[in-house]
Amino acid sequence: MRLLLVEDDDHVAGALSAVLSRHGFEVRHARSGEEALQALVPEADAFGVVLLDLGLPDLDGYEVCGRIRKRTTTPVIMVTARADVRSRIHGLNLGADDYVVKPYDIGELLARIHAVSRRTVQEEPAATVDHEVQFGDVSIDLPTRKVAIAGEVVQLTRKEFDLLALLAQRPGVVFRREQIISEVWRTSWEGTGRTLEVHVASLRSKLRMPTLIETVRGVGYRLVAPAA
Structure with missing residues (x-):
């Protein structure tokens, strides 16, 4: 699976990319919001998941998420140190599929990546009634x-x-x-x-x-x- 990692810290991105690669992911690293959006323009559905840090140098991560959601249904997992419930709700309201708080266990992050990608493939409306x-x-x-x-x-x-x-x-x-x-x-x-x-x-x-x-x-x- 191809994965877009949006993270401005090269040290964090390098370490995470190495782990993800060992687990079979092909990782593309974007260091800013604009770089992430440019990556999604020609390849709107080429990525299985977007891992989005909120503390970006150019655009607020929430704005990036909103703009991503307007152009693609690719699952977005926000990965951030903002742990308060209001931030979580705001992120989910903008269309994020999941929200992971730093520091996180890598096993947990991998499980969430697989979960959102699996849900996207199998997605069906939950309702079975038609009225x-x-x-x-x-x-x-x-x-x-x-x-x-x-x-x-x-x-x-x-x-x-x-x-x-x-x-x-x-x-x-x-x-x-x-x-x-x-x-x-x-x-x-x-x-x-x-x-x-x-x-x-x-x-x-x-x-x-x-x-x-x-x-x-x-x-x-x-x-x-x-x-x-």
Whole structure:
């Protein structure tokens, strides 16, 4: 698999490239945001994954992610020292497929790379029903993959919609965390649990209905219709 590594620190990039190469990846190194975007112009779908550092010398990594997402569906994994939940949510909202905090275990990073690439190959909508679901002012149009609040369309990422659509299949029924991760992320890897929590938090924020998705402690999540 070809991998685009966007990292301005040559020492870090060299060490990581060596490890990735030993695991069968063909690595192209970009030292800046503009260099990364130029690499993606003629080869928009040539890379299996983009590893994107946020602390770049020319462009903010968030801006780079947003611009990448406008031109290609190539999976993006943000690799950064920014560990706060707000930064994670912002990155995922911009279209990042995963978010890894430095310092990280190389085994964990490799697992995440394989997970996002596998999900992209096997990607199918999570919903199996073919109608519109209504919860108060929130409408979830499963065939067109659109969500609206009082008629106003809400922009969701691919995984945010898949998560919401899965819960909408059986309102009020608790979906186990393991089941959600398996069906939406198509992996059983335990490290995806944190990503699930961030996506739930982002959905609650975007839908402006914190109680729509209820956390069932120790089990998982369910969709709860708002009170009339």
